[in-house]
Amino acid sequence: MVKKFINDRITRLLQIKALKLSFTLILSVLYFQPAFSQESSPGDIPSDEASIAAGKATFQELCTVCHAVDKRVVGPALMNVYERRDLPWIISFVKNSQKVISSGDPYAVALYNEYNKTQMSNFDYLSDEEIINIVAYIKHETDNPATPQAAASEDAAAGGAEAVEQGGIPSQYLTAILAGLLVILVIILGVLMLIISVLTKYLKDKKDLDEESQELVAQKLDFGKFFTSSGFLGLMIFLFAAVAFKSVIDGLYTVGVQQNYEPTQPIAFSHALHAGEYEIDCNYCHTGVMKSKNANIPSANICMNCHGQILTESPEIAKIYKALDYDKRTQTYGPNQKPIEWVRIHNLPDLAYFNHSQHVKVGGIECQTCHGEIQEMTVVKQHANLTMGWCIDCHRQTDVNTVGNKYYDQLVELHEASNKNQLKVKDIGGLECSKCHY
Amino acid sequence: MFIYNRLHFIVGLIGITLLTSCGAGVNDPGKEYSPNMYHAVPYEPLKQIKDVNAGNWVSSLDNGEGEYFSSNPINPDSMNMREPVPNTVRRSKKGFLPYRVPKDSISWAAANLKNPLDSTQVVIADGKVLYDKFCAHCHGTNGKGDGKVGKVYQGVPSYTSRPVKDYSEGHIFHVITHGIRRMGAHGSQLSIEERWKIVRYVQKLQNQ
Numbered sequence: 001m002v003k004k005f006i007n008d009r010i011t012r013l014l015q016i017k018a019l020k021l022s023f024t025l026i027l028s029v030l031y032f033q034p035a036f037s038q039e040s041s042p043g044d045i046p047s048d049e050a051s052i053a054a055g056k057a058t059f060q061e062l063c064t065v066c067h068a069v070d071k072r073v074v075g076p077a078l079m080n081v082y083e084r085r086d087l088p089w090i091i092s093f094v095k096n097s098q099k100v101i102s103s104g105d106p107y108a109v110a111l112y113n114e115y116n117k118t119q120m121s122n123f124d125y126l127s128d129e130e131i132i133n134i135v136a137y138i139k140h141e142t143d144n145p146a147t148p149q150a151a152a153s154e155d156a157a158a159g160g161a162e163a164v165e166q167g168g169i170p171s172q173y174l175t176a177i178l179a180g181l182l183v184i185l186v187i188i189l190g191v192l193m194l195i196i197s198v199l200t201k202y203l204k205d206k207k208d209l210d211e212e213s214q215e216l217v218a219q220k221l222d223f224g225k226f227f228t229s230s231g232f233l234g235l236m237i238f239l240f241a242a243v244a245f246k247s248v249i250d251g252l253y254t255v256g257v258q259q260n261y262e263p264t265q266p267i268a269f270s271h272a273l274h275a276g277e278y279e280i281d282c283n284y285c286h287t288g289v290m291k292s293k294n295a296n297i298p299s300a301n302i303c304m305n306c307h308g309q310i311l312t313e314s315p316e317i318a319k320i321y322k323a324l325d326y327d328k329r330t331q332t333y334g335p336n337q338k339p340i341e342w343v344r345i346h347n348l349p350d351l352a353y354f355n356h357s358q359h360v361k362v363g364g365i366e367c368q369t370c371h372g373e374i375q376e377m378t379v380v381k382q383h384a385n386l387t388m389g390w391c392i393d394c395h396r397q398t399d400v401n402t403v404g405n406k407y408y409d410q411l412v413e414l415h416e417a418s419n420k421n422q423l424k425v426k427d428i429g430g431l432e433c434s435k436c437h438y
Numbered sequence: 439m440f441i442y443n444r445l446h447f448i449v450g451l452i453g454i455t456l457l458t459s460c461g462a463g464v465n466d467p468g469k470e471y472s473p474n475m476y477h478a479v480p481y482e483p484l485k486q487i488k489d490v491n492a493g494n495w496v497s498s499l500d501n502g503e504g505e506y507f508s509s510n511p512i513n514p515d516s517m518n519m520r521e522p523v524p525n526t527v528r529r530s531k532k533g534f535l536p537y538r539v540p541k542d543s544i545s546w547a548a549a550n551l552k553n554p555l556d557s558t559q560v561v562i563a564d565g566k567v568l569y570d571k572f573c574a575h576c577h578g579t580n581g582k583g584d585g586k587v588g589k590v591y592q593g594v595p596s597y598t599s600r601p602v603k604d605y606s607e608g609h610i611f612h613v614i615t616h617g618i619r620r621m622g623a624h625g626s627q628l629s630i631e632e633r634w635k636i637v638r639y640v641q642k643l644q645n646q
Contacts, residue, residue, distance in 0.1 A: 062600065065583060066593045074593040074620065082495050119619055125600060249631030256471035261462035278586045281571040287627045301531050304624025310591055339515050347467065349476040382462070 044087050046136045055137030058130055062123065069141040075120060076111070079142045083136050091131050095124045141197045214320035262381040263343040280366050290361045297342050300324050345382050353436045364401060395430030399423065475507045481518040488516060534630040541616040544609065551608030555634045565639030568632050572624065581643035593620045597643045611635045
């Protein structure tokens, strides 16, 4: 093994030397006269359409991954690159940037350090002509920048369409209308009361009424009597007892049920962003979900797969760096690492056994079935109540996927002989006590 | 008699209020019904209570620790989990040995590693499932580097672009394991067998 390594290294070194030699030869043949005068002149760069088109194709195939003409992406913006550096330098850097850097070229070294020591891939399979064509395309783009007006008008058109699509009554108007209606109702009530009092007064003054009518006019609402009447009291006691009973039952049902538990986590990780907007599969971070009892809380090295490179300035990401004792300038890990103390949300009691792989891999259940719309949760909340009734309900209703699994063949046959329904989880022991409690 | 009745009423009210506050809140997991049956006696890997006095009121332990205290004070940071001993060899059904070729020996890996799995329909199908879970958000479902994360992350090449198209299986396996340039190392998330399955599927995408 070691010998092979050494052999490999030696051959690699020889290859590099050979490349170097051939490279200098090619360069001296191609660019002996114009290019070796350290100042580059734009005259070297072709401006015919064929070269630009060829350059554009190569640029889009290979370069756009890390570069843009007008803005810094992973690597620097390439606008005016032919004025900053001469063609031979560009060609040798594109072909093997590491070689240029290790040769001690100050510009290359400065560039390497400015971009956090990110290596550019070697494009040694590109011919000089192809690289020159790319530069021709970059020059064409530099001289004829994409007009920002066109983009702006497109945006405006899109915005207009959006505005038209918005219809219906906005909610703030709806509240105003409701409040207005309420005021009108109160006014009507007042007016009616006024009419009643005026009418009673008028009737009292009249002398030619019979006894029955006089009694009716003299009648007054006796609130005290009404509240102490046995009918009213009985109704109130009944209502109170019913509400009290319901709250007691509801209260008892919440003991030991942690539904809607939504604790603040030490790092404000958003599932809505990662799983929702960027559609990263749950399994990418929760590596145990297909293999083990636990889905697993991802270790910080999984965060670092992306956040070693992106969003490195965020205060939340800084917490990961601190836990890992990570220095983002040198990109190295220190010895003082501390665990991140995430707050566990789903606390199944120790008296019940639950296995993720059994449900997710074998049962083919989506994460959302039990955990709710995780991809929309900024802070994770316990969606299901995780009671035994909830488990059993699902075991009663869920069909077993027996297709293509010889294990079930005879079982299905036996089941169908005595039962018309499809084989459910309850038929293969999903209601057995000892499946989950032992 | 009247006061006695009132007392009943008030006690009832307090009882109801107490009961309704047993449920979970935003930062409160709520009350437990039979905590002694809820908390595990052995150390649990992903659940631990660091408060030594938790469950003192029911504790039957002689060492003065609470009944629900479940952290291991011997381990660093009182963690229940520990990293495997260095040079641990993981058991696997197909007997894969750990991949210990260092990150900078990529050219050796590219030239010498061979995929132990044949390019069968089953292997490629498994590889696709794994690829969609572990790779597609950056590299795109067709390997064009246009996944939702890839577009923001930047620097993700297409599998069909010139250098990438010809990368050998050993190169792909080594890159999945250790990462390269901006890509992180995925050796901790995927077993050796899973990585080789993905390699088969990536090779299919290289030649599409």
